[in-house]
Structures are given as C-alpha cells and as structure tokens.
Amino acid sequence: MSWYSPILDVAANVVLRTGIVFALYLLYAGHNAPGGGFIAGLVAGACLVLDHIALRSREGRGSLHRVTPRPLLGWGLAIAVGVGVAGWAWGGGFFDQAVVSVTLPVLGTMKLTSALGFDIGVFAVVVGLVAALLDSLGSAWDEDLR
Amino acid sequence: MILVFVVHAVVALVCLIGGERLGRRVLLVGAIAPASIAFAFWQLATSDADALTATVSWLPALGLELDFRFDGFSVLMAGLIGVVGVLVFLYSWSYFAERTGLARFAAILVVFAGSMFGIVTADNLLLLVVFWELTSITSYLLIGFQDDSAIARASALQALLVTTIGGLAMLAGVVLLGSAAGTYSLSGVLAAPPSGTASGVGLALVLVGAVTKSAQVPFHFWLPGAMAAPTPVSTYLHSATMVKAGIYVVARFAPVFAVLVAWWRPTIVLMGLATMLLGGWRALAQSDLKLLLAHGTVSQLGFMMVLVGWGTPEMTYAGMAMLVAHGLFKGALFMIAGAVEHHAHTRDLRRLSGVARELPWALWMSVVAVAAMAGVPPFLGYATKEFALGGLVADTPWQVTATVVVGSMLTVAYGLRFLWGTFATKPGVAPVPEQHGHRSTVGLLIPVAVLTVGSVIGGVVVGLPDALVAAAARSVDALSSGFQLALWHGFGPPVVLSVVALLGGWLLWKWPLPVLRRFTSRTPEATRVYGDSLIGLNRAADRVVSTMQSGSLPVYLSVIVTVAVVAPGVLMVRHWRSLPEIAFAESPLQMVAVLVVVAAAVAVTLVRRRLAAVLCLGAIGYGVAVLFIIQGAPDLALTQLLVETLALAFFVMVLSRLPLRFEVFPDAGGQAIRVVVASVVGLATMAFALWAASERTAPSLAAEFIARAEPEGGGRNVVNVILTDFRALDTLGEITVLVVAALGALALIRAPMPTEDPDPSEVGT
Numbered sequence: 007m008s009w010y011s012p013i014l015d016v017a018a019n020v021v022l023r024t025g026i027v028f029a030l031y032l033l034y035a036g037h038n039a040p041g042g043g044f045i046a047g048l049v050a051g052a053c054l055v056l057d058h059i060a061l062r063s064r065e066g067r068g069s070l071h072r073v074t075p076r077p078l079l080g081w082g083l084a085i086a087v088g089v090g091v092a093g094w095a096w097g098g099g100f101f102d103q104a105v106v107s108v109t110l111p112v113l114g115t116m117k118l119t120s121a122l123g124f125d126i127g128v129f130a131v132v133v134g135l136v137a138a139l140l141d142s143l144g145s146a147w148d149e150d151l152r
Numbered sequence: 153m154i155l156v157f158v159v160h161a162v163v164a165l166v167c168l169i170g171g172e173r174l175g176r177r178v179l180l181v182g183a184i185a186p187a188s189i190a191f192a193f194w195q196l197a198t199s200d201a202d203a204l205t206a207t208v209s210w211l212p213a214l215g216l217e218l219d220f221r222f223d224g225f226s227v228l229m230a231g232l233i234g235v236v237g238v239l240v241f242l243y244s245w246s247y248f249a250e251r252t253g254l255a256r257f258a259a260i261l262v263v264f265a266g267s268m269f270g271i272v273t274a275d276n277l278l279l280l281v282v283f284w285e286l287t288s289i290t291s292y293l294l295i296g297f298q299d300d301s302a303i304a305r306a307s308a309l310q311a312l313l314v315t316t317i318g319g320l321a322m323l324a325g326v327v328l329l330g331s332a333a334g335t336y337s338l339s340g341v342l343a344a345p346p347s348g349t350a351s352g353v354g355l356a357l358v359l360v361g362a363v364t365k366s367a368q369v370p371f372h373f374w375l376p377g378a379m380a381a382p383t384p385v386s387t388y389l390h391s392a393t394m395v396k397a398g399i400y401v402v403a404r405f406a407p408v409f410a411v412l413v414a415w416w417r418p419t420i421v422l423m424g425l426a427t428m429l430l431g432g433w434r435a436l437a438q439s440d441l442k443l444l445l446a447h448g449t450v451s452q453l454g455f456m457m458v459l460v461g462w463g464t465p466e467m468t469y470a471g472m473a474m475l476v477a478h479g480l481f482k483g484a485l486f487m488i489a490g491a492v493e494h495h496a497h498t499r500d501l502r503r504l505s506g507v508a509r510e511l512p513w514a515l516w517m518s519v520v521a522v523a524a525m526a527g528v529p530p531f532l533g534y535a536t537k538e539f540a541l542g543g544l545v546a547d548t549p550w551q552v553t554a555t556v557v558v559g560s561m562l563t564v565a566y567g568l569r570f571l572w573g574t575f576a577t578k579p580g581v582a583p584v585p586e587q588h589g590h591r592s593t594v595g596l597l598i599p600v601a602v603l604t605v606g607s608v609i610g611g612v613v614v615g616l617p618d619a620l621v622a623a624a625a626r627s628v629d630a631l632s633s634g635f636q637l638a639l640w641h642g643f644g645p646p647v648v649l650s651v652v653a654l655l656g657g658w659l660l661w662k663w664p665l666p667v668l669r670r671f672t673s674r675t676p677e678a679t680r681v682y683g684d685s686l687i688g689l690n691r692a693a694d695r696v697v698s699t700m701q702s703g704s705l706p707v708y709l710s711v712i713v714t715v716a717v718v719a720p721g722v723l724m725v726r727h728w729r730s731l732p733e734i735a736f737a738e739s740p741l742q743m744v745a746v747l748v749v750v751a752a753a754v755a756v757t758l759v760r761r762r763l764a765a766v767l768c769l770g771a772i773g774y775g776v777a778v779l780f781i782i783q784g785a786p787d788l789a790l791t792q793l794l795v796e797t798l799a800l801a802f803f804v805m806v807l808s809r810l811p812l813r814f815e816v817f818p819d820a821g822g823q824a825i826r827v828v829v830a831s832v833v834g835l836a837t838m839a840f841a842l843w844a845a846s847e848r849t850a851p852s853l854a855a856e857f858i859a860r861a862e863p864e865g866g867g868r869n870v871v872n873v874i875l876t877d878f879r880a881l882d883t884l885g886e887i888t889v890l891v892v893a894a895l896g897a898l899a900l901i902r903a904p905m906p907t908e909d910p911d912p913s914e915v916g917t
Contacts, residue, residue: 036869036872037867037868037869037872037873037876038867038868038869038872039868039869040786040787040790040869040871041787041790041869041872042787042869042871042872042875042876043875043876044791044875045787045790045791045794048791048794048795048798049794051794051798052794052797052798052801055798055801055802059801075894075898076895076898079891079894079895080891082887082891083887083888083891086883086884086887087884089880090880090881090884119867121867121872121873121876121877121880124876124880124883125872125876127887128875128876128883128887131887131890131891131894132887132890134891134894135890135891135893135894136798138894138895138897138898139802139894139897141897141898142897142898142900143802143805143806143897
C-alpha cells in the first residue's frame with residue numbers, strides 16, 4: 007500500500023501495548039484518581055483507532071481486529087445492569103454499593119467496590135461503541151484507500 | 153413469591169442461551185417456570201394469612217414500589233397460568249418439529265408466564281401496568297413467531313397496537329386514579345376509593361385498557377386475528393391467560409366501583425352483552441376451526457365481563473367460577489383443534505371428514521369440552537352456568553338474563569358446529585387420508601386429557617373448584633361468602649333457562665344455520681375499520697413528515713436555535729435584573745486558551761477545505777480541555793481530549809468519501825442571515841450562562857457530594873463516585889443510549905444502499 011509508514015507501524019506497536027495497560031490502570035484507579043470506565047474505554051478506543059490506521063496497511067487488518075463490537079456491547083450492558091441488580095442481593099436497593107478488601111500476594115491489599123464492576127460494564131460499552139464505529143466508518147475508509 | 157419471578161427470569165435466560173443446543177427439549181425446560189408457581193401456592197397454603205405480601209423498594213419517590221399481594225383471586229388466576237402453562241409447554245413439545253427458533257419461543261413464553269403472574273399479584277397500579285405491557289409485547293412476539301409469514305406479522309402488529317393503545321390509556325388512568333386516591337397501592341385504592349371527575353376519567357381509562365385486552369366490542373377483532381399464532385400460543389394467551397387480564401382488573405374494581413360510579417354497570421353490561429352476541433354470531437359463520445373457537449372465546453369473554461362487571465357478590469362468585477371453567481374447556485378445545493390440524497393438515501371444517509374414526513379419543517374429549525361449554529350436566533361448565541343464571545335472575549333486569557340466554561344458545565350452536573365440523577363424516581367430502589409415517593398425535597392429546605378430566609372431576613366433585621372460587625370471590629368482595637357451587641340447585645328458573653338455551657342452540661344449529669350464515673358473512677368487519685384507520689394514520693404521517701422535514705440542514709438549525717433562544721429569552725427580558733460582579737479571567741493562561749478557541753471558531757467559518765475545518769473544530773475542543781485543566785477538572789479534561797481525538801479520527805475517515813473542499817457557499821445575503829442568527833444565538837447563550845449562574849437559589853450539591861463520596865461511595869474521585877454510585881441509574885441510561893447508537897452504526901453499514909423507492913404495498917402492513 008502506498009501509504010504504509012514504517013515509523014507509524016513501529017510507534018504503534020509500542021504505544022498500543024502501553025495504551026491498553028494504561029487504560030486498564032485508569033479503569034481500576036478511576037474510583038480514587040482521575041479515570042474511570044468511560045475514560046478508560048476512550049483510551050482503549052483510541053488504541054483501536056490507532057491500530058486500525060497503522061496496521062491495517064500491513065496485514066490487511068489490525069492486530070486488534072478480534073475486538074468485535076456486538077459481544078462487548080451486550081456484555082457491557084449486562085454487567086452494568088447486573089451490578090445494579092446485585093444491589094438487591096446484598097440487601098440494599100438497586101445499585102447499592104458494596105466494598106470488599108482483598109489481599110493479594112504481589113499487589114498487596116486492594117479495595118474492590120461494586121462500582122468497579124459497573125465501571126467495567128461502562129468500559130466494555132465504550133470500547134464496543136468505538137469498535138462499532140470503526141466497523142462502519144473504518145471499512146468505508148479502507149475501501150476508498152484501495 | 154419473589155422467587156417465582158427469579159425462576160422465570162433464570163429459566164428464560166437458560167432457554168435463550170442453551171436453547172439451540174437442547175433442541176426440542178428446551179420446551180420441557182421452559183415448563184419448569186410455570187410449575188414454579190406451585191411454590192407460591194405452597195407458601196400461601198402453609199401460612200395462616202388470607203394473603204401473602206412482599207415488597208421490594210424500586211422508586212419510592214414516584215410511588216413505584218414492587219408491591220406484591222397474593223390472595224385468593226391471585227391463587228385462582230395463578231392456578232390457571234401455572235397449570236395451563238405447564239400443559240402448554242408439554243403440548244408444544246409434541247406440536248413443534250425440531251426447528252430453529254424454539255429456544256426463543258420457549259424463552260418468550262416463559263417471560264409471558266412470568267408477566268402474567270406479575271399482573272395477578274401486583275399490588276401497585278404502576279407495577280400492574282408494567283407487567284400488563286410486558287404481556288402485550290411478549291404476545292406480539294409470540295403471535296408473530298412464524299415471522300416469514302406476512303399474515304402472522306400483520307396480525308401480531310394489530311394485536312400489539314390494540315393492546316398497547318389500551319395499555320397507554322390504562323397508564324394515564326392509573327396515574328389519574330392514583331393521584332386522586334393519594335396512593336398507587338391497588339388494595340389502598342380499593343379500600344378508600346377516590347371520587348370526583350379526575351378519578352372518574354381515570355377509571356374510564358383503566359377500563360379502556362381492560363376492554364382492549366379482553367377483546368370486548370369494539371376492540372374484539374384482534375383476538376381472531378391473532379389466530380395466526382401457533383396453536384400452543386392460541387391456547388395459552390387467547391383462552392386461558394392474557395385475554396383474562398382485563399376480566400381480572402374489572403373483577404378487582406367492580407365490587408367497589410359498580411356501586412359508586414353511575415355509568416359503570418350500564419357501560420360494562422351493554423359492552424359485555426354486545427360482545428357475547430357478536431362473538432357467538434360470528435363464530436357460527438367461521439369455517440376455520442381456530443377462528444370458530446376464537447370468536448367463541450370473544451363471546452365467552454363478553455359473558456364473563458357481564459358477570460364480574462356487575463359487582464354484586466353473587467355475580468362476582470359466578471364470574472370467578474366461569475374463569476376456571478372456561479380455562480379448562482376452551483384450553484382443551486384449542487388443543488384439540490391443533491391436534492386435528494396436525495393429523496389432517498387442515499383446519500377447514502369443510503374439508504375435514506371422517507376424523508372421528510381416526511381420532512376417537514379426541515372425539516370423546518371434545519364432546520366433554522363442548523358439553524361443559526354448553527352447560528350440560530354433570531360437568532363443571534354446567535355447575536357454573538347454573539350458578540351464573542341464578543345470579544343473573546336474582547340481581548339483574550330480565551333483559552340482561554334474556555340476552556345471556558340468547559348468547560348461550562349461540563354458544564351451544566357453535567359448539568355443535570365445532571363438533572360436527574371436526575369429526576363428522578360429511579357426504580361429498582373425501583375422508584381425510586390416513587397419515588402414515590406421521591408423528592403420532594397422542595402426545596398432543598395427553599394435555600387435553602388432563603384439562604378434560606379436570607372439567608369432569610370439577611363437575612362431579614364440585615367442592616374442589618368451589619373452594620378455589622370461594623377464596624377468590626372472598627378476596628375481591630368480603631360479602632361473597634356463603635355461596636356454593638352445586639351440581640343440582642333444585643328446580644327453579646336457572647334449570648328452565650338452561651334447557652331453553654340447550655334446545656334453542658340445537659335448533660339454531662340444526663335448522664336456520666345456512667340462512668343465518670349468509671347474513672353473518674355480511675356484517676361489517678371491525679378489521680376493515682382498523683385497516684382504514686391505519687392507512688389514514690400513515691398518510692397523515694407522510695404529510696406531516698414531508699412538510700416538517702424539507703431536508704435542508706440550515707433551515708432545521710435555524711428553527712431549532714431560534715426556538716431555543718426565543719423561549720427562554722422572553723423570560724429573561726421580562727424578569728430583567730442587573731448582572732452581578734463577574735471576574736473577567738482568573739489567570740493569563742485562561743486568556744490564551746480562550747483566544748485559541750475563538751480564533752479556531754472564526755477560522756472554521758472561513759476555511760474552504762473540509763480537512764482544515766475539521767482540524768479547527770479539533771482545536772476548539774482541545775482549547776476547552778485546557779480550560780478544564782486550568783479549573784482543576786482532570787476527569788473532564790481527559791474525557792474532552794479523548795473524545796476530541798476520536799472524533800477527529802472518525803471525521804478524517806468520513807472525509808475520504810467527501811469532496812476536498814466545500815463546494816456550495818451561500819451568497820452574500822444568505823451569509824448575512826447566518827451571521828445574524830449565529831451572533832444572536834451566541835450572545836443569548838452567553839447571557840443565559842451568566843444569569844443562570846448568578847440566580848442560584850438552592851445551595852450547591854457539590855459540598856455534600858464531596859463529603860459523602862468516600863464514606864458512601866467508597867472512592868475519593870468524586871466525579872467517578874457520582875457516575876458510578878450517586879447517579880448510577882443515569883449512567884446506566886447513558887450507556888444504554890450508547891449501545892443503541894453503536895448497534896445503529898453497525899446496522900447502517902450492513903444495510904444495502906436503497907436503489908429504488910420501497911414497494912408501496914409494503915407500507916402500512
């Protein structure tokens with residue numbers, strides 16, 4: 007392809023992995039520091055877009071092409087609703103919070119809240135949205151580039 | 153009781169997820185759900201109370217609590233839903249060949265059964281409406297199960313439109329009634345019934361809902377139309393459960409409101425009687441077995457409406473008994489019709505011949521069911537009909553009783569027509585060929601046998617159903633104790649009337665039927681009215697759309713922004729107040745960011761390359777993000793930056809399809825108008841922002857949110873705590889919108905480009 011850029015390719019390889027890790031960090035840290043499901047989803051979504059632009063030319067499709075929108079959207083919404091319903095299960099109302107502290111070998115004590123579950127749902131939905139847009143807008147773009 | 157709903161939800165999910173792997177067995181899994189209703193029985197049976205209650209908090213601020221109340225009447229209805237439900241699942245197991253979509257079918261049927269259970273146990277009017285609409289939606293999906301058939305789709309849509317319009321009326325009525333009574337609790341409203349115009353209108357609207365659901369005149373036409381559904385669905389929804397929801401609501405309200413509200417009795421009785429006669433009349437003219445039964449059901453629903461709507465204790469008692477009896481015999485008849493179709497591959501009684509020899513068991517069970525329907529001793533149908541006639545004679549004017557007797561004659565006549573049409577060997581019609589290598593219909597007849605045996609036992613040992621009916625009537629009307637169903641009430645008017653009905657029905661069937669048939673086929677059809685109004689609605693919508701949507705984006709924008717400016721602008725001018733002190737800028741950095749934003753905004757309007765315009769838009773977004781950072785809002789800034797970046801990327805992708813430059817530029821005059829509109833909107837928006845900020849009357853919530861974030865939300869990032877905890881429901885709504893938008897984007901790309909105008913014949917179906 008005429009527009010293949012080795013610099014973008016190499017840079018994307020580095021940025022992508024860091025970006026996904028950063029998104030996961032934002033997802034976890036979001037409850038106490040800037041971040042959260044929405045922002046983390048956007049970061050991961052930006053990675054998808056970069057992947058699409060940089061790697062599409064080389065292999066015909068990006069390495070993250072396995073990210074399919076429909077299951078992400080479905081599971082994301084299901085998880086978010088599930089957290090709400092679970093509020094009843096631990097004896098409160100819809101969307102009541104629960105906080106659990108776990109001690110893990112390497113990471114030390116982690117405080118897990120049910121809001122993290124909700125954030126994961128939001129995260130999945132946002133990533134799914136970006137993937138869906140890439141599917142629809144991006145594929146048209148690819149055709150035009152050919 | 154709550155557990156019953158959980159079981160339904162879980163079973164529905166299991167059916168959906170594991171369904172295609174289970175094949176036909178998914179229907180047996182589905183049967184677990186209605187069987188779980190037995191659990192609620194057990195709960196009530198082992199407690200001493202008259203009624204079980206359960207409450208789950210939902211939206212207390214709106215008066216929407218998940219209040220459930222399981223009393224005698226609920227038991228009766230739940231019995232129908234549960235028993236017929238299990239039988240219908242077993243019946244479907246034999247009815248359907250191995251095919252795809254069965255999992256979906258089972259799941260929807262389970263959800264339907266759960267919603268139906270919800271209707272009869274909900275003690276909150278709003279909750280009742282929620283379940284009510286759920287049954288409408290699930291029945292729509294079930295009627296349209298054979299979605300490759302245009303008739304099935306059209307009749308599903310018809311049923312949906314009629315019942316949801318009724319449901320919407322009911323929602324409005326419930327709100328009026330609830331606000332007049334000061335409570336949305338069903339038992340509360342009935343204990344202290346409100347009076348006044350608002351509650352009267354509310355009551356009428358609730359009745360509209362009940363009437364559409366129970367297929368009363370003039371909304372009766374959807375029920376025969378819904379016969380495009382598979383037979384198990386017809387059996388369950390259209391004889392035993394959903395169509396009785398309206399009867400259920402009327403029965404709950406009647407003992408209280410029949411006395412209080414002057415128009416209640418005349419309205420309901422006239423409508424019920426009209427439905428009874430029209431249904432019976434039209435049933436006589438049908439040559440399709442299922443349509444015959446469907447019109448018969450309409451007729452019986454009219455009868456039940458008269459009984460439960462009258463509101464005196466004895467009539468209520470009779471209505472409850474009819475609910476049970478009708479569920480037994482009509483369920484059986486529908487299932488027999490399905491079995492016969494299965495065997496003979498036709499439901500047309502002009503083509504059926506000699507079935508009696510092939511399916512002797514079906515014949516005998518049909519005889520029992522028809523006899524029960526016609527009111528022949530010693531079946532349950534007879535006992536209830538005798539009781540109902542007794543009540544009618546005692547409580548109502550003679551005209552009502554006379555009309556009911558005429559309606560019963562029609563019942564007898566179409567019952568005989570069903571028997572003869574299904575099983576007789578007709579001269580001149582070739583007997584149905586024996587089906588070799590065909591799956592046996594025995595499996596289809598076993599559930600029928602259960603219902604038929606129920607009709608017999610219920611009649612002979614009349615004390616069994618009587619206990620159920622007595623409890624049901626008592627929970628609706630405390631005065632209705634002391635009545636008893638009996639096989640022999642002694643010699644009196646009811647017996648005479650029964651004999652008259654039977655003889656008259658037999659004569660009607662035997663003799664003038666061909667003459668009558670010619671008339672019945674000429675009576676105007678409500679379906680046509682429905683069709684015409686639908687076409688008219690589509691035309692009106694087309695006209696509105698073609699005037700409102702000219703297709704010009706500048707026109708749309710100007711209309712929208714003008715309205716947005718003028719409406720609040722007028723208010724602002726009328727309540728004019730001088731501006732408070734405003735700090736111009738808090739830091740020099742702010743000035744820089746704002747200058748960038750303004751410069752980029754001006755540039756957007758001047759550049760002629762699309763890419764440049766998009767980049768300028770991006771610059772605006774980044775500038776705003778910088779402002780957020782300066783104000784100390786990292787979350788907002790981060791979001792703004794990321795959204796801006798993604799939007800830029802997608803813009804670029806779309807731009808590849810568009811010309812490089814903007815081709816059409818407005819002339820000078822058009823440009824002037826745009827400048828004026830844009831400036832006015834900009835200035836007005838700025839003014840709104842300034843005044844709105846200075847007009848705050850309530851204390852800011854910010855401090856409270858910050859104080860409560862850590863202890864209650866478990867997080868130090870207040871923005872995130874608000875998103876995921878304090879306002880989690882809002883967030884849930886937002887991500888739902890995102891999902892819908894994403895699915896829309898996916899659907900758009902897959903949709904083929906329209907090549908020509910859509911076929912006009914498909915519009916409006």
